[in-house]
Amino acid sequence: MRMLLVTAGSRGDVEPFAVLARRIQGAGHAVRLALPDNSGVDVTGLDVTALGVDYSTLIQQQGVSFAAVLRSYRTVVRPAMHEVLIGSVRAALDYAPDVLVAHPKILSAPLIADGLGIPFVWVEMVPAVTPTAEFPAAGTVTRNLGPFNRLTYGAAAGGAAMFRQDLKEAARLVGAQGAAPRASATLMPISPAILQRPADWPPTVHLTGPWRGGAPEPVPREVSDFIAEGDFVYAGFGSMVAGDPVARAREVIRGIRATGARALVATGLGGLSVPSDVTGTDALVTRSVAHDVVLPRAAAAVHHGGIGTVQAATAAGTVSVVVPFIADQPFWGSRLNARGLGPAPIRRRALTSARLAAALSRVDQYRPAVRDAARSMAAEDGPAAALAVLETVGR
Known part of the structure; x- marks a missing residue:
């Protein structure tokens, strides 16, 4: 079977x-991955093709706020989406797959x-397309x-209206004739330990568990030495370029210090920028960290609440203190709190050292539930569950 993942x-x-x-690929199928440029993901040994859009650069230049998206819609967002939509068509025409597996974008x-x-199969990274009353x-x-x-699930349909002309061009290129078909299945790489499956989802929706695997990323010596000393809190906001990253880093480090812990700070694409007045031997600053190595050793993880980091921290048995910025992040912060897996999220604009210290002082009460969730997640094999669905769809 030939599968195209986009x-x-x-x-x-x-x-x-x-x-x-x-x-x-390991199961013996042919697979090609169409993806953005410069994603930072290791794709060694995979058959890949580029879509011609560099999201990392766009984020660094434009930021992630809704206002920034509106300001740059005509000059940045629309052209980027055109490349994605048309590039996906070209990738499919070139590869001629038996099954298409696609992100909702x-x-x-x-x-x-x-x-x-x-x-075709949707990969719904977060529950934003399949409706539920729950x-x-x-x-x-x-x-x-x-x-x-x-x-609220009608919001996703607005995207098609915004890019109507691009979709007409895509239809002409691929020779689409009739009404667009429904997806044969929807895969959600989310753990049931974090999101309980709604009773009103159709049977074609599969909550598989996270798609994790591959060799661990190398850890710089200074990071491995730092975490070996114990008693630290991890803080990182990834690609969340919004607001004042310097002021945010100052509040984060001071908040962690107030609890008596050391701080391991990952600056990411600009979510944090550590000023010299808060540096010290109890704070190590690095660009990024290997979550699977660092998080199991951390006393807590302060982050933006993206589903990848939420699941990595929970699987590591580490309590999350979520400071959401945009999109699905407030949802995950609220979900963790509602399920007893973490304190209430702290709004980005309300983040202060005092609020963070108060949240960190409460993490012990959530630790037993997070460790239970970690044990449940250890038994999950998300990629295997997803592959089983794809093999059924492709018959």
Whole structure:
């Protein structure tokens, strides 16, 4: 079987696809991964093709706020999405897959499936497309709206309207003729230990568990020495370029210090920028860390609440203190708190050293539940569960 996997976005949108591609390849299937440029993900040994969009550079230049997206819609967002939508079509025409597996940002996926006469599968990284009455769509509101929760899932349909002309071009290129087909299945690489499966999801939706795997990233000597000394809190906001990263780093380090712990700070693409007035022997600053090595040793993890980091911390048995910025992050912060897996999230604009210290002082009460969740996640094999679905779809 030939499978084409297509994804778009930052590293968190790419890495799970690379893990799945390796599992598919290991099972003896042919697989190609279409992905953004310079994602930072190790794709050694995989058959890959580039979509021609560098999300890391876009994030560093534009930031991640909704206002920044609106300001740059015509000059940056629209051209980037055009490349993604048309690049996905070209990748499919070139590879001629038997099955298409696509991130929801690949709005042209149903058209590709129609034009090539093949099944396609959505990979819903966060629950924002498949409606449920149990909670609102991630990235909309965090308050439970009861029976009106289903209405929040209409927000995803707005994307198709924004890029209508690009989708018409994609349809012409691939030869799509009729109404776009429905997905044969939806895969969600999310652990049931973090998100309980809603009773009203259709049976074609599969909560597989996270897609993790591959060799651990190398750890610099200074980082390994630092974590070996114990008693530290990890802090990192990845690609969250918004607000004042210097002031934010100052509050984070001071908040960690107030608890008597040392701070391991990952600056990422600019989420944190550590000023000289808060540096010291009790604070190590690095660009990024290997979560699978660092998080199991951390007393707590202070982060933005992206699903990748949420699952990495929980699988490590480490309590998360979430400081959400955008999109699905407030959803995950609220989910963790509602399930007794972490303190209430701290809004980005409300982050102070005092609030962070107060949250960190409460992490011990959540540790037993997080360790239980970690034991449950250790028994999950998300890529295997996803592959089993794909092999059924492709028959």
